[in-house]
Amino acid sequence: MIKVGIIGSTGYAGAELVRILLGHKHVEIKWFGSRSYIDEKYANVYGNMFHFVTDTCLDDNLEELAKQVDVIFTATPQGYLAGVLTEEILQNTKIIDLSADYRLKEVEVYEKWYNLKHKSPQFIAEAVYGLCEINREKIKQARLIANPGCYTTCSILTAYPLVKEGFIDVNTLIVDAKSGTSGAGRGAKLPNLFCEVNENIKAYGVTTHRHTPEIEEQLSYAAKEQITINFTPHLVPMNRGILATEYASLKKIKQTDGSMGYPTYEQIRAAYDKYYKNEYFIRVLDKGKCPETKWVEGSNFVDIGFQIDERTGRIIMMGAIDNLIKGAAGQAVQNMNLLFDLPEKEGLQLVPMFP
Amino acid sequence: MIKVGIIGSTGYAGAELVRILLGHKHVEIKWFGSRSYIDEKYANVYGNMFHFVTDTCLDDNLEELAKQVDVIFTATPQGYLAGVLTEEILQNTKIIDLSADYRLKEVEVYEKWYNLKHKSPQFIAEAVYGLCEINREKIKQARLIANPGCYTTCSILTAYPLVKEGFIDVNTLIVDAKSGTSGAGRGAKLPNLFCEVNENIKAYGVTTHRHTPEIEEQLSYAAKEQITINFTPHLVPMNRGILATEYASLKKIKQTDGSMGYPTYEQIRAAYDKYYKNEYFIRVLDKGKCPETKWVEGSNFVDIGFQIDERTGRIIMMGAIDNLIKGAAGQAVQNMNLLFDLPEKEGLQLVPMFP
Amino acid sequence: MIKVGIIGSTGYAGAELVRILLGHKHVEIKWFGSRSYIDEKYANVYGNMFHFVTDTCLDDNLEELAKQVDVIFTATPQGYLAGVLTEEILQNTKIIDLSADYRLKEVEVYEKWYNLKHKSPQFIAEAVYGLCEINREKIKQARLIANPGCYTTCSILTAYPLVKEGFIDVNTLIVDAKSGTSGAGRGAKLPNLFCEVNENIKAYGVTTHRHTPEIEEQLSYAAKEQITINFTPHLVPMNRGILATEYASLKKIKQTDGSMGYPTYEQIRAAYDKYYKNEYFIRVLDKGKCPETKWVEGSNFVDIGFQIDERTGRIIMMGAIDNLIKGAAGQAVQNMNLLFDLPEKEGLQLVPMFP
């Protein structure tokens, strides 16, 4: 059994991690960390866990914890892990960090977008960006995994094959994303009250959302050039789910007859299949279908659809995930499976729940 | 592997059955019956099933199906099964009926409340009411299971120990129940449109809801007297969940000092524990806690809490279930496990999903 | 023009008061009081008020305010008004208090249920309980109005005629109430977060909710005897609306032929009509109809329906209001209209909004 510690186990992502790990055959949770609920019974914080978890919440103590467990998940605010991580800790355990501390390779970019001083930039280089479908092999070797953000997972995977294949003009890429409210966390903040969110939709963080440089960095690797995009998140009155609607101008490519022309449906579909055909967690939908967040709720799937607009020469790509699963805890477990050479799907063969 | 056929697999309860059975180790679904979607791909009817189910929907043909499978689930409108059931079918297969056709022992009561002629009353006597926690042993021997209604499962289990122990005056029992909208089915009816249900709550079927005689019959067995109750369902703007709030006057019982007095918290708690301590699927909450439907969503649990009101001499009992699971598909699978001598929890160890 | 001051103008009830008063022909709001948002623009706190309110929030200073305005609405936490009210203030202005400070005539009852020391019990006697349909004449003469609670307004008006006429056994009365989340206020508390409320229903404050003694006191006046009831509130995932489902045993009454019998539909209907026929804000629905909160949303109406259950000898009464209007701000304005001899409907002829 793999011994697991969770720091930040009482946030929504931490709780989802607990829920998923309870169904994982090879795992034992040893430490339910929570600064806010020290000494409280975990099942009092999350009533759904009654009879499943009898543990009490513990304070965080990464150094001590690292000696006791094989892997630590940190579902903590930005800056926490960077503030406490040491080489000794990494020699004792593996870490899967659900925060943004090690996602961006350039410390200046991190410090600018997060408005935080990075306390341990020395670990940035070795951290592996845990987008499993893209970085699988590197993840297997890592000590420190930077688990991707929810918006970024969805945004990147939806566009990745077309960026990689050079089918779209990457600098025309616009990501208009919509998220359920669990993405905002369990903090008691006025804008997240039921009456403020319900019957309402709004954009927020327009041009300034912190997932922007993360998407840009990863897609730049794929494009092999530095790209800049627009990313606009919206808050939707639902608990779970992210839908990313992405727009980009198609590039003319060489067709079989030698002429230059826009890629056809079949060519684009083939590009998706090239990268995703064997990816269990990515479902490229049939022609004409648009993904719905409800069809992936409760699962680790990414559903992807697309539509070509010949009138404008653009493609509209759409991706849907459950933000707490593929966008956070599920992908973290997928990373853990890779790290420990377990079947990648273990604990994650969740059928989406409808309605 | 147990071979399963589902008639009515494209309703919400049928679809939930599919979802649960996909995670069941000993089951293979052989027949996705659906009158409305004959020859359509099941995954086109339920997008969440994409990549899980590749089958096409078939018409219903109970006689033929009975020869091919070990058990048939009928998640069909009232009257369907009663109209087609034969002795030969029951000799070939077992049937778990999610409709009301065989729940009520008196055919007149059925015909009055359902306003339907019962076409095969000869099977009523042998049908076993599939409330697993109460009728476990009888279920194991049955050929025909009448799977309980959603409201009834919740209403009965919440009050059962106190009725059984004679702690409450059964004729004062009032059940005020609240249900999510999936209980109304997937039929395209105006009152179930999003804009009609959302931001709204209403009672319906007041004094006339068909689950009333079902609750009365089962609680009468427990009380060993004929009882009459008030049952009032309400439609709540949420997908899943039933909460039953039940009111009854406490009866004075003999106390240890010989005097007559109202049962204490401890005595009532002991009554619940007597019947439910070993029931995996029933969680009696800690003192002072009120169940919430969200804490059982996605699971087969019944959460129960209660509060004594000394001012009025009444007890308020509260029970919560996921209407599509313990109130329909989950309990049906629990019944199947009993019928086939499988571990009762197989396929049903679902951790409730929050949020 | 009547000069109005609002203390607590940035809570949901206070904001609704602002909204309603903006459409009132004879009113000018002079003071937007808010301890939490002093010096902030009101329209920054409530974006809907942009272009309507250009004022900035002020601290509360009841003494000073009393000299400047004709009437003060206090939409404040329990205990605030009792802590600052003086005879001088009441000589300078009228007060409509949306808190509970002066609703209960017995200070001990207040102190017990609210767990608060009452700081100015000397004003309790003169305060008039502002349930307009019942206390209209007394209200007109008052200096200090105790505006009723949301649950109580709905609960009392739904049962009042039958209590008054002696048609029901008042001690069998059970009120099972369901409320939208705006009733919980705009405080940033975890249980009111979107993800906690959405897709969920629960009872709370079972046997201990503070509106219980208020309902009991008012219905006791109507019954001319001291009564004790059960009141159970529930939190519903919607913004606005209260539905009260009320159960009581019918009493046999003398029929025209001299015999004793349960009141008929017509007799009960006549009782409702006797008290409500001329009440603009009470709509007794046609036979068989159940009220829905959506049908009163955005209005000052109380919709009432009922159903007799001959099997159990009980009547089920149902009432629906918009908790922020008839349950708070609307009734407060109705009280103001009475106080200032304005048409009672002024500013309140709001057609319910659907959907």
Next chain:
Amino acid sequence: MIKVGIIGSTGYAGAELVRILLGHKHVEIKWFGSRSYIDEKYANVYGNMFHFVTDTCLDDNLEELAKQVDVIFTATPQGYLAGVLTEEILQNTKIIDLSADYRLKEVEVYEKWYNLKHKSPQFIAEAVYGLCEINREKIKQARLIANPGCYTTCSILTAYPLVKEGFIDVNTLIVDAKSGTSGAGRGAKLPNLFCEVNENIKAYGVTTHRHTPEIEEQLSYAAKEQITINFTPHLVPMNRGILATEYASLKKIKQTDGSMGYPTYEQIRAAYDKYYKNEYFIRVLDKGKCPETKWVEGSNFVDIGFQIDERTGRIIMMGAIDNLIKGAAGQAVQNMNLLFDLPEKEGLQLVPMFP
């Protein structure tokens, strides 16, 4: 009093028209047309109208109706009005058509996007596109008003000043729109059921939505060139509200120092003010604010905000409306006020309702 007839009064837009007109000082509704509810009491179809409307629904008979009323609103399916309109009708009455029949000036475009043969193209030329803020003077002279679509109203007004001033490259315009479910109408269709919409978001009609050519046509007039855009609507789990998030590349303009440069915040703000400063129903938000649909719910307002992204050279414009009011019934009444030389705001001074 202006005599009004409504054809299609039992759809959501028709019902909203009734609600608004009930508060309009100069109007009397003479005809509640509804093919689906002939001879039913209107208040039985819409419970909120109980005590407000005592009329019974009538069949549609445009010819007869035209003789009886001053203006007819047709809130009917596409093709209805085009199929029955005659010169004689237009000589007898004015018509405000909430359907799309006369919105597009080129009959081929209508027939292609709507997949319908236009039955009376002879009236297309004289029909005035009823976007009041843009076409005010023409509307005043019209007999036949084509009331704009909900998405189009929001999409056009949000971008109009920048298109008009040449600040954006119109062919880069992308409109990503999100709508509440009332926009889908009151038809009993499976995709609009509560359980299908709730907890879900999806795009639909991608590249093919019928409001696309309407937006293009109107913005082409403003741009004085033919433009082609991408328009993608999404279905959001809320009753009311449309949010349009619009992306476009800024064009360099001549700056005061003679150089070419991107327009500044102040220049863009000035462009909005130039067109909207005196428009009561358009609220351009303060710098940095993003519109929320909840802030306009229940009102005829359009709230507009924008954000410049210097990194990409794009502007993100956001507009919010209540789809049933400014997007349908409210704008129709605004058009009626213009047609009859009434104050444009009459009946429409609705303060948005929150929460």
